[in-house]
Amino acid sequence: MNAPELWKRYQASLCRVPALDVSLDVSRMGFDDDAIARMRPAFDRAFAAMDELEKGAVANPDENRMVGHYWLRSPELSPTPEIAAEIAETLDAVAAFAAKVHSGEVKPQRKPRFTRVLSIGIGGSALGPMFVADALGSPKADRLHAHFIDNTDPDGIARELERIGPALDETLVVVMSKSGGTPETRNGMLVVAEAYRKAGLDFAKHATAVTGEGSKLDQTVAKEGWLARFPMWDWVGGRTSETSAVGLVPGLLQGLDMKGLLDGAAAMDRATRVHDVAKNPAALLALSWYLATDGRGAKDMVVLPYKDRLLLFSRYLQQLVMESLGKRLDLEGNRVDQGISVYGNKGSTDQHAYVQQLRDGVDNFFVTFLRVLEDGGDGREVEPGVTPGDYLHGFLLGTREALFANDRRSVTITVDRVDAQTVGALIALFERAVGLYATLVNVNAYHQPxxxxxxxxxxxxxxxxxxxxxxxxxxxxxxxxxxxxxxxxxxxxxxxxxxxxxxxxxxxxxxxxxxxxxxxxxxx
Structure with missing residues (x-):
């Protein structure tokens, strides 16, 4: 395909969400002209299943549960007034608690204010908050400096406590576990609580929890008198929990614009409810995955964000995609061994790492480029008329072109900037794509046997x-x-x-x- 033909295909296939300044380019995924028409019956079923999910149907049949992460940013869509009220009340409660912490009304045992927040969780209770903290955080602007313990590695826990050091007595701990019995989270909590005890501090006066009602952790909170407790509902899975209290509590404590994140997710939800594959970016993503992998995970997804703030997005997507789609059995109990492997780092670091193999080695992947238009920084030129951001953008376009020249497929997602609204939109985009793809391949995206x-x-x-x-x-x-x-x-x-x-x-x-x-x- 020559350059003029590519330009025409780019214009014809670009899917934009104007309200979010987000666009999806699938022109280099090798679609034939009738791919969308051929897949329309399958997508009609996927759209219908998604509609029923959002209305409150049991979308996780193995656990007989509703799947409600979309309601978290649009409570008015909840299937009952009670659920809508719980969502709104939780958001208000988290915001009020964060405001009291920032003002010093809620304060540590010895110091006038909390200056740090330590989140203890695993899986979705860590990957989402860590990604958002890194993407939106700023050492100068953060209200509380963010720390994370996301494993049961004693050396890793000790290192994080060393980073906190003498500021332990002004550190607010958030423990996140739906059941309260997750070993990794429990172990981290016990080790951290012992560190507080050794420092002569009452852990309960520095601790909050996000957990299920009546869980072991919930009982501990009530017994010991922790500062606060926020709900974790059984209709929200860990890997889709960033817009619940799991993400809101550490994000608001850090001082991030979590309302903007919710607004961005809600706007992307609206854009991806459209029953038109060509105009629905999540459907186009799902179609890209299906065609690239023959609908059976035949190729890996390589995520390349050309922005340091999006470094952790590939780790976040690993769980969202692989835990949701990596299933041995389909919904009828047939063995299908489904899934899509996900890996990635960031551009242009990967120019000097695995792009060599991507272009010249085994063709067992497709790339998802994340393109950010605004550079940030101070705009300093490193050559006349050329900034470091120009180099970064050039490396992205050059890599995209080099891969395509060797018949390697890629999707490009373009955003204006990395802000709260954009991050929320990206999270919602991939959540919907995973749900639609799961219906295409007939697996339960919402359990994890x-x-x-x-x-x-x-x-x-x-x-x-x-x-x-x-x-x-x-x-x-x-x-x-x-x-x-x-x-x-x-x-x-x-x-x-x-x-x-x-x-x-x-x-x-x-x-x-x-x-x-x-x-x-x-x-x-």
Missing amino acids: GVEAGKKAAASVLEIQDKARAALTAQPRTADQVAEAVGAADSAETVYLVLEHLAANGRARMSRGANPGLTTFQAV
Whole structure:
């Protein structure tokens, strides 16, 4: 295709959302002219399913739940007045609490004001807030400096506490867990609470929670008298929770424009309800994914934002896309092994990383470019008439062209700037695209059986660890012998691995043999 033909195709295929200054270019995805017409019956079903979801239908049949993240930014669309009232009341309550924190009316035990906020969560309770904090935050403008603990890695927790340092006594902690029993979040909370105790501080006087009503965490909040508690509803999944209290609490405490984010999401929701694929950017994205991957995840999605503020967007999208679409079974119980793998970093860093393979290596991907028109910074020229932003934009267009010249497909999303409204719009755009694509491939986008299976497997490992550690004596034993002693003969490998870990942390003794089968373990 020559340049004039490409220009015509670009103009014909560009989908714009004027209210948001957002556009989607699919001209380089290799659509044939009748692709949209051919897929129209499938999209009619997807649009209908989405309409029913927004009206309150049970869209997550495995858990018999409604799926209501779209109501969070448009409460008037909620299926009941009670839900609409809860959403509005929660937003007001979070905003009022943040205002009291900023004014010093709600203050820490010893200091006149909170200056930092530490969010403890995992998965959707961390990736969304972290992305938004980084995208919209400013060291000079933030009301509270943001910190995050998003794992059960003790070294990672210790490092974040070191970053906080002596400011622990002016740090407000937000613990986020729907059930209150999520191990990673619980462990982070316990370690942080102990740090407060060691500093002579009452953790409850520095803590808030976002959790389900009646959860273990909710009970702890009530018993210990924490500063506040905000709801996490069962009709909002973790990976679609950024416009709920999960995102609102840390965002408003940081001082971010979360109302603008909600407004941007609501505006994109309106634009993506249109039952016309060519005029609906989420539908065009879903169509792009379907055609690029043959509707079965045959290619990976590479996310390349050419803006440092959007660095964490690819991590956010990894969970949103992969946890939603990565399913072994379809809605009828047939094995389909669906999913789309997502990875990415940022431009132009990737000019010096994996773009070489993207252009010249295995053709197992399609790219999603994120193009931001406004440079930011001070506009300084590094050459006559050329700014660093010009270079960045040039690298984006050059990479897009180089990939296309080698028959590599790409989508380009263009926004004017990275602000709260834009970030909300991007979140809503991909949420809707995931939902539509899931209907096209007939999977449940709103459950996560693989994640639950991993949690159960981890629990069984810890049970074996407890038994193996209790079985250690002064007499050296191999992993096979310990496994036999605890009735886990079929799990000798797991026994070896957990004992090796215990030994590395001073909780067992190990004498390495010529191979793992000859290595012995003893009690400390």
